[in-house]
Amino acid sequence: xxxxxxxxxxxxxxxxxxxxxxxxxxxxxxxxxxxxxxxxxxxxxxxxxxxxxxxxxxxxxxxxxxxxxxxxxxxxxxxxxxxxxxxxxxxxxxxxxxxxxxxxxxxxxxxxxxxxxxxxxxxxxxxxxxxxxxxxxxxxxxxxxxxxxxxxxxxxxxxxxxxxxxxxxxxxxxxxxxxxxxxxxxxxxxxxxxxxxxxxxxxxxxxxxxxxxxxxxxxxxxxxxxxxxxxxxxxxxxxxxxxxxxxxxxxxxxxxxxxxxxxxxxxxxxxxxxxxxxxxxxxxxxxxxxxxxxxxxxxxxxxxxxxxxxxxxxxxxxxxxxxxxxxxxxxxxxxxxxxxxxxxxxxxxxxxxxxxxxxxxxxxxxxxxxxxxxxxxxxxxxxxxxxxxxxxxxxxxxxxxxxxxxxxxxxxxxxxxxxxxxxxxxxxx
Ligand SMILES: Cc1ncc(COP(=O)(O)O)c(C=O)c1O
Numbered sequence: 001x002x003x004x005x006x007x008x009x010x011x012x013x014x015x016x017x018x019x020x021x022x023x024x025x026x027x028x029x030x031x032x033x034x035x036x037x038x039x040x041x042x043x044x045x046x047x048x049x050x051x052x053x054x055x056x057x058x059x060x061x062x063x064x065x066x067x068x069x070x071x072x073x074x075x076x077x078x079x080x081x082x083x084x085x086x087x088x089x090x091x092x093x094x095x096x097x098x099x100x101x102x103x104x105x106x107x108x109x110x111x112x113x114x115x116x117x118x119x120x121x122x123x124x125x126x127x128x129x130x131x132x133x134x135x136x137x138x139x140x141x142x143x144x145x146x147x148x149x150x151x152x153x154x155x156x157x158x159x160x161x162x163x164x165x166x167x168x169x170x171x172x173x174x175x176x177x178x179x180x181x182x183x184x185x186x187x188x189x190x191x192x193x194x195x196x197x198x199x200x201x202x203x204x205x206x207x208x209x210x211x212x213x214x215x216x217x218x219x220x221x222x223x224x225x226x227x228x229x230x231x232x233x234x235x236x237x238x239x240x241x242x243x244x245x246x247x248x249x250x251x252x253x254x255x256x257x258x259x260x261x262x263x264x265x266x267x268x269x270x271x272x273x274x275x276x277x278x279x280x281x282x283x284x285x286x287x288x289x290x291x292x293x294x295x296x297x298x299x300x301x302x303x304x305x306x307x308x309x310x311x312x313x314x315x316x317x318x319x320x321x322x323x324x325x326x327x328x329x330x331x332x333x334x335x336x337x338x339x340x341x342x343x344x345x346x347x348x349x350x351x352x353x354x355x356x357x358x359x360x361x362x363x364x365x366x367x368x369x370x371x372x373x374x375x376x377x378x379x380x381x382x383x384x385x386x387x388x389x390x391x392x393x394x395x396x397x398x399x400x401x402x403x404x405x406x407x408x409x410x411x412x413x414x415x416x417x418x419x420x421x422x423x424x425x426x427x428x429x
Contacts, residue, residue: 001026001027002042004029004041005027005028005029005041008029009022009027023384023389023391024380024381024384025381026381028040028046028384029041030046032058032059033048033054033057033058033059034057034058034059035057035058035059035405035407035408035409036048036049036057036058036404036405036407036408036409036412037058037412038058038389044387045387046384046387046388046389047387047388047389047404047408047412047415047416048389048404048405048408049383049388049389049390049402049403049404049408049416050389050390050391050401050402050403050404051389051403051404051405052244052249052270052271052403052405053270053271053274053275054271054274054275054405055247055248055249055270055271055274055314055318055323055405055406056271056274056314056317056318056321056323056405056406056407057274057317057405057406057407058405060274060313060317062313062316062317063273063274063275063276063310063313063314063317065313066309066310066312066313067276067306067309067310067313069309070084070305070306070308070309070310071306073305074305075304075305075306076304076305077298077300077301077303077304078105078298078299078302078303078304079298082304082305082308084305084308084309084312085105085303085304085305085307085308087308087312088307088308088311088312089102089103089105089308091312091315092268092280092282092311092315093282095253095254095315096253096254096266096282097254097256097262097263099262099263099264099283099284100263100266100282100283100284101282101283101284101285101288102282102283102284102285102288102289103280103281103282103288104119104280104281104282104288104291104292104297104303105278105279105280105299105302105303105307106269106278106279106280106281106299106302107277107278107279107299107301107302108138108269108277108279109137109138109241109243109267109268109269109270109279110137110138110139110140110143111138111140111279111299111302112243112267112268112269112279112280112281113137113138113143113206113239113241113243113267113281114138114140114142114143115267115281115291115297116204116206116239116265116267116281116283117129117142117143117203117204117206117239118291118295119237119265119281119283119287119288119290119291120203120204120236120237120239120264120265121203121204122290122291122294122295123203123237123287123290123291124201124202124203124204124235124236124237125201126195126200126201126202126203126235126236127158127200127201127203128158128159128160128192128195128200128201128202128203128236129146129158129159129160129203129204129205129206130159130160130161130162130188130191130192130202130204130205130206130207130231130236131146131149131150131159131160131161131162131205131206131207132150132161132162132163132164132207132211132214133149133150133151133161133162133163133164134150134151134164134213134214134215134395135147135149135150135161135164135206135207135208135213135214136213137206137208137241137243137267145158145159146159146161146206149161150162150163157198157200158200160191160194160195161191162184162187162188162190162191163184163187164211164214164215164217164395165180165181165184165211165217165219165220165223166214166215166217166218166219167180167217167218167219167220168217168218168349168350168352168361168369169369170183171183171184171187177220177221178220180220181220181221181222181223181226184220184223184227185223185226185227185230188205188227188230188231189230192230192231192234192236196234201235202231202234202235202236203236203237204231204236204237204238204239204264204265205227205228205231205236205237205238205239206239206241207227207238207239207240207241208240208241208242208243208244208245208255209224209240209241209242209245209246209254209255209256209258209259209261209263210244210245210250210255210258210259210354210357212244212245212357213244213393213394213395214394214395215352215359215361215393215394215395215396215399216352216353216357216358216359216394216399217352218352219259222260224256224259224260224261225260225261227261228261228262228263232264237264237265237287238261238262238263238264238265239263239264239265239266239267240254240255240256240261240263240265240266240267241267242254242255242256242266242267242268243267243268243269243270243279244270244357244403245258245357246266246268246271246272247268247270247271247272247314247318247406248318248323248324248327248355248406249271249327249355249356249357249403249406250327250331250354250355250356250357251324251325251327251328251331251354251355251356252324252355253324254266258354258355264283264284264287265281265282265283265287266280266281266282266283267279267280267281267282268280268281268282271314271406272311272314273307273310273311273314274310274313274314276306276307276310276311277301277307278302278307278310278311279302318406321407323406323407326356326406326407326408327355327356327406328355329410330356330408330409330410330413331353331354331355331356331357331358333410333413333414334356334358334402334413334416334417335351335353335358337413337414337417337420338351338358338360338402338417338420339351341417341420341421341424342360344429345424345428345429346365346366346428347362347363347364347365347372347375347428347429348360348361348362348363348424348428349361349362349363349366349369350369353402356402356403356404356406356408357402357403358402358403359393359394359399359400359401359402360379360399360400360402361394361398361399362375362376362379362398362399362400362428363398371394371396371397371398372398373392373396373397373398375398375427375428376392376397376398376399376400377392377397378427379392379400379423379424379427379428380392380400382422382423382426382427383400383419383420383423386419386422386423387419388415388416388419388420390402402416
């Protein structure tokens, strides 16, 4: 770290408080970005293999022009008629399964999940929420309770966690895929029974369509569709958190298309505005209107012409530039390359993912599959030194998470694979 960055780090601690998280042992200062490339204060280039908010690229001019035009023209709160907002919601609905017709806009994924939970509770008249034991859906008091469920011994009467489905570190050993699927579904049944027994009742299951924060596990083949059936049979609603999974990340528009189920409510965020804070909870018109009728929900910056302009511009770029296809093609190349590298290293256990969302599972050894977060962090740091941004993630923080902007090129992917092999030789091999 140079002297200027050290000074900035000290000033940051003073202004933001020490403990405000930073990536990397030696943090970096980014001053500019273009496409999948970002540059530090010395002009050094890094290729971004991590950030999904600037999904259509850092410094995207189409989005920047749309925002600038809208801000110069009119930007007001949601209590005025505006054609752009309605057109945006309609276009968003047209990209979803038929259950999703209308939206409540917000400014963060957390807010979208708050709305989704309230919507499900109002619709069902029950309060129980099911989530996984390694979930992250946001940081508010209510949504944060989902993070705690399954991680503490203290029972939350309204939130029950079930073990996230995982073929690499399954809850039961030596059984067939079908038996494992049944075993995971049995945990969902058990959690629902607990809600019924306590009188809380099941309102909804809230899950990320890809279990991204859990570690992007490979799933038993029909798990998602069957889990959705179980929840609906118990009178609950299925909420798909698409905050990480959505907007083309997997090469499909939505993660739920990749994992094979239809949600009753979707929550959207992160890449939705390429950096402008936009989120949404989407559902049938009936569900949305029941929520509207009971809550008078208002969100100062949400559902504004500015949000709509940014959101519309993001959809334009994804469609115009064929970014779903790019996610599929460059993603397949990356995954194959990472699989080839991992195959020869005893510390690289599993390569998983779809489209431009891939994780490499770093382990102490292949036999035990014990997570090795220390080595994963070292890989991430070394990759950064070599000019590539990634981060460690997952339930055990032992995954090298590869999730570049959707505009990343084949050339960038080829350079990344070379750097990954170099880092592997130094840190693992
Ligand atoms: C799957 C998922 N849902 C929701 C959120 C919360 O989004 P936000 O930070 O915009 O509140 C996150 C944030 O990382 C997330 O990964």
